[in-house]
Amino acid sequence: MKIKSKENICQELVFKHVYNTHNKDLNNYLYYKYGGQYNPNDKVQEAFIQLWNNCKKVTLTKAKAFLFKVANNLMLNEIKHQKVVLKYQQINHKQHNYETPEFILEKDQYLECYKKALEKLSKEQRVAFLLNKVEEKKHSEIADMLGVTKKVVEYRIYSAFKILKTELENFSIK
Structure with missing residues (x-):
C-alpha cells in the first residue's frame, strides 16, 4: 500500500500503516538502548496512543520522529521514576517513639x-x-x-x- 505524505494520520488505514511500519523498529530501539527492565513494549504502545491523540497536529512525514521522541521521553521518565523509588527505599525511615x-x-x-x-x-x-x-x-x-x-x-x-x-x-x- 502506498501512502501519500499529505494523507492524514487520523485515518485508520494511514495510522495502521504507520503502526505496522514503525512498531518493531521502535520497540527494538528502546530495548537495545534501555534493556527490557523498563518495559519498552509498553512505552511503544503509549507512544502510539499519544500519536493517535495528536494525529491532527503531526504530519505523516514527522510521525516517525514524533514516535521515537515520545517513546524515548517516556523511557527517560520511567528511569527517573525508578531512581526516585530507589532513593526513597534507601532512606532510613525513622520510627518515632513517643513513650517517655x-x-x-x-x-x-x-x-x-x-x-x-x-x-x-x-x-x-x-x-x-x-x-x-x-x-x-x-x-x-x-x-x-x-x-x-x-x-x-x-x-x-x-x-x-x-x-x-x-x-x-x-x-x-x-
Missing part, C-alpha cells in the same frame, strides 16, 4: 519481674499458663496437647495465676 523514658524504664522493670515470676512456676504450670495466655489455646486444646484432663489444666493455670499475683503484687493481672 520513665514509661520505658517501668516497662523494662516489669518485664524483668515477670520473667523472674515465671521462673518460680513449676514447668507444668508455666507450660499451661503460656499456652493459654500467649498462644491463646483453650483449656481443652491444652489438655489434649499435654495428655491430661481439662481440670488438671485449669488447676495449673489457676495456681500459676495465684503465684504470679503474689510475685507481681504491684502490677494488675488480668
Whole structure:
C-alpha cells in the first residue's frame, strides 16, 4: 500500500500503516538502548496512543520522529521514576517513639519481674499458663496437647495465676 505524505494520520488505514511500519523498529530501539527492565513494549504502545491523540497536529512525514521522541521521553521518565523509588527505599525511615523514658524504664522493670515470676512456676504450670495466655489455646486444646484432663489444666493455670499475683503484687493481672 502506498501512502501519500499529505494523507492524514487520523485515518485508520494511514495510522495502521504507520503502526505496522514503525512498531518493531521502535520497540527494538528502546530495548537495545534501555534493556527490557523498563518495559519498552509498553512505552511503544503509549507512544502510539499519544500519536493517535495528536494525529491532527503531526504530519505523516514527522510521525516517525514524533514516535521515537515520545517513546524515548517516556523511557527517560520511567528511569527517573525508578531512581526516585530507589532513593526513597534507601532512606532510613525513622520510627518515632513517643513513650517517655520513665514509661520505658517501668516497662523494662516489669518485664524483668515477670520473667523472674515465671521462673518460680513449676514447668507444668508455666507450660499451661503460656499456652493459654500467649498462644491463646483453650483449656481443652491444652489438655489434649499435654495428655491430661481439662481440670488438671485449669488447676495449673489457676495456681500459676495465684503465684504470679503474689510475685507481681504491684502490677494488675488480668
